[in-house]
Amino acid sequence: MAALEINGLRKAFGGVIALGGVDLSIPDDRITGVVGPNGSGKTTLFNVITGVYPPTGGSITWHGEDISGRAPHQIARKGLVRTFQQAMSFPGLPVKENVQIALERGGRQLRGGEPRWHSPEELLDFVGLGGRGNDDAGSMPFGNLRRLGVAVALAANPVLLLLDEPAAGLSDGEASMLADLIIKLPGMGIGVCLIDHHMTFMTALCQRLIVLDFGTKIADGTTQSVLTDPKVMEVYLGGEL
Numbered sequence: 287m288a289a290l291e292i293n294g295l296r297k298a299f300g301g302v303i304a305l306g307g308v309d310l311s312i313p314d315d316r317i318t319g320v321v322g323p324n325g326s327g328k329t330t331l332f333n334v335i336t337g338v339y340p341p342t343g344g345s346i347t348w349h350g351e352d353i354s355g356r357a358p359h360q361i362a363r364k365g366l367v368r369t370f371q372q373a374m375s376f377p378g379l380p381v382k383e384n385v386q387i388a389l390e391r392g393g394r395q396l397r398g399g400e401p402r403w404h405s406p407e408e409l410l411d412f413v414g415l416g417g418r419g420n421d422d423a424g425s426m427p428f429g430n431l432r433r434l435g436v437a438v439a440l441a442a443n444p445v446l447l448l449l450d451e452p453a454a455g456l457s458d459g460e461a462s463m464l465a466d467l468i469i470k471l472p473g474m475g476i477g478v479c480l481i482d483h484h485m486t487f488m489t490a491l492c493q494r495l496i497v498l499d500f501g502t503k504i505a506d507g508t509t510q511s512v513l514t515d516p517k518v519m520e521v522y523l524g525g526e527l
């Protein structure tokens with residue numbers, strides 16, 4: 287059984303069916319990609335998994351425990367941590383204070399109680415923001431803001447990190463540097479589930495892709511097989527994923 291098991295997951299917003307009964311298994315020892323056109327339900331999937339919205343139906347099981355409808359902080363403490371599509375930080379506060387707040391808020395306790403990150407600087411170094419600790423988080427370039435978002439999420443000691451469009455708005459060079467960071471995570475015991483439209487970024491990072499369209503899963507398999515799947519090609523009509 288995979289770490290995260292989702293069965294028949296449904297989410298409706300009034301008459302809009304954002305998720306129409308999705309079955310998924312997501313492991314916590316590798317990088318899994320989720321793609322799909324705008325409005326296909328990708329962010330809603332993350333929102334429902336992490337307790338931002340309760341599901342309308344179906345179940346979400348994390349390491350054998352049903353977590354459907356739990357509060358976001360309870361889910362984060364169990365090691366399921368997400369970043370937001372809109373990069374969020376405390377603007378007006380220095381970068382290192384953003385990370386300090388995240389470290390103090392804590393998240394999942396590691397065995398033995400020993401923290402993985404001993405200081406904001408250590409975490410900032412890891413995400414490539416070493417020396418930027420005194421910058422104002424509100425006036426950082428986009429690429430750095432994304433890295434700060436990853437640092438804040440890592441402060442919670444995720445077992446599975448859900449990243450919602452981390453490469454959006456980044457140049458190819460910045461996306462490639464972010465990929466170099468994300469690819470290290472499974473080796474540190476952090477699984478990743480990644481949503482993005484940037485396909486060079488996705489194919490560099492994901493051996494497996496899941497494709498959503500109108501709130502249903504239309505493909506799930508190796509990146510190569512999914513990208514040549516006629517159903518997937520039809521949805522995108524040769525356009526960008």
Ligand SMILES: Nc1ncnc2c1ncn2[C@@H]1O[C@H](COP(=O)(O)OP(=O)(O)OP(=O)(O)O)[C@@H](O)[C@H]1O
Pocket residue numbers: 299302303304322323324325326327328329330331371
């Ligand atoms: N809070 C909400 N209230 C009402 N409708 C919502 C809400 N959140 C999402 N939706 C609707 O659910 C559907 C799926 O939206 P979602 O944001 O999950 O798509 P997405 O795949 O993440 O798209 P994108 O690639 O543009 O980020 C859309 O029709 C959207 O308008």
Ligand SMILES: [Mg+2]
Pocket residue numbers: 328329330371
């Ligand atoms: Mg989205």
